[in-house]
Amino acid sequence: MTKKIAILASGGNSSAMNNAIITLVRKAKMYGIEVELIYDGYKGLLEKKFVKPDLQVLSYFNNKGNVIIGSARSTKFRDPEYKKQAAEFLKERGIDTLFVIGGDGSYQGAYLLSKFGVRVICLPGTIDNDIRSTEESIGFSTTLNTIVTSIDALRDSFDSHSGVCIVEVMGRRYPDLAIYAGIATDSELIITCENVMTSQQILEVVNRSWENKHRCCMIVVTEQIYGKDGLPTLKDIAKEIEEKTGRTTRVCVLGHTQRGGVPTAEDRYIANTLASYALDVAVNESGNYAIGIKLGKPHAEPIDNALAIDAKKPNTEILKKYFKYNCF
Numbered sequence: 001m002t003k004k005i006a007i008l009a010s011g012g013n014s015s016a017m018n019n020a021i022i023t024l025v026r027k028a029k030m031y032g033i034e035v036e037l038i039y040d041g042y043k044g045l046l047e048k049k050f051v052k053p054d055l056q057v058l059s060y061f062n063n064k065g066n067v068i069i070g071s072a073r074s075t076k077f078r079d080p081e082y083k084k085q086a087a088e089f090l091k092e093r094g095i096d097t098l099f100v101i102g103g104d105g106s107y108q109g110a111y112l113l114s115k116f117g118v119r120v121i122c123l124p125g126t127i128d129n130d131i132r133s134t135e136e137s138i139g140f141s142t143t144l145n146t147i148v149t150s151i152d153a154l155r156d157s158f159d160s161h162s163g164v165c166i167v168e169v170m171g172r173r174y175p176d177l178a179i180y181a182g183i184a185t186d187s188e189l190i191i192t193c194e195n196v197m198t199s200q201q202i203l204e205v206v207n208r209s210w211e212n213k214h215r216c217c218m219i220v221v222t223e224q225i226y227g228k229d230g231l232p233t234l235k236d237i238a239k240e241i242e243e244k245t246g247r248t249t250r251v252c253v254l255g256h257t258q259r260g261g262v263p264t265a266e267d268r269y270i271a272n273t274l275a276s277y278a279l280d281v282a283v284n285e286s287g288n289y290a291i292g293i294k295l296g297k298p299h300a301e302p303i304d305n306a307l308a309i310d311a312k313k314p315n316t317e318i319l320k321k322y323f324k325y326n327c328f
Contacts, residue, residue, distance in 0.1 A: 010106035014139020016267035023275035087116035130174035133306035134292025158216035163248035
């Protein structure tokens with residue numbers, strides 16, 4: 001029976017992690033379960049940063065995009081010896097279940113930690129929406145809305161000056177943010193790891209948008225594509241476009257603004273729902289689980305099964321259909 005739990009957030013922060021933490025603490029209190037928070041992720045676990053939660057203080061962070069207990073990566077935690085040490089720390093404090101909120105790397109760390117006798121339950125907290133065992137992750141909605149708001153503001157400016165704007169967004173190898181934001185803002189071009197384009201191909205789209213009387217050309221690009229593997233940097237591409245078209249062309253890197261901000265209602269709902277369900281699983285089931293959304297409902301998957309699922313495929317078909325029917 002679950003008597004004492006600990007909660008940590010790991011990896012990159014995402015909005016609404018606080019909502020998941022608050023719900024876990026509240027529901028644990030309802031069940032009569034003792035709770036400890038671990039500050040700064042797995043790094044904080046190795047440093048024994050255990051803190052008793054103050055629910056009244058936590059409640060003030062319901063609408064905040066930061067992670068009140070912090071989030072961090074730890075190179076030490078990759079070493080099996082340190083995982084064993086972390087497991088011993090948890091057992092010494094009488095913690096029988098560790099809740100981990102994070103992305104794929106955090107899930108991997110939790111799974112390996114479970115090999116040392118610690119029960120783990122993971123919740124999907126990542127802006128990339130790339131967790132294979134859930135249809136949507138905590139933080140994706142808020143980041144997407146932040147990107148859309150930024151692109152809308154940029155279009156106001158570049159429409160006014162008939163310019164070209166290349167907007168770099170987060171997403172790495174999983175480009176849902178670029179695809180959804182680009183479609184939502186009616187961007188003239190969306191470039192992801194699935195459809196990398198040369199500077200000449202990009203220039204052709206810019207010229208076509210101009211021929212079709214577009215006041216500006218908005219190009220959304222997933223980060224970490226250009227400037228390596230023989231490809232020019234985005235600044236180089238912007239310079240070439242400006243030289244060949246005479247149109248003002250700029251690169252706007254949204255960066256870490258995408259990770260903050262007031263969590264959307266959707267993110268809060270997802271975080272609260274999944275956290276509540278996760279606590280029920282902790283109380284009523286045995287074993288290690290990854291909690292997610294399946295067919296629109298909370299779902300628990302044994303963590304080894306969750307990690308064995310094929311990597312989530314980018315929604316490239318949506319992108320193909322959009323440009324098939326979208327006329328520049």
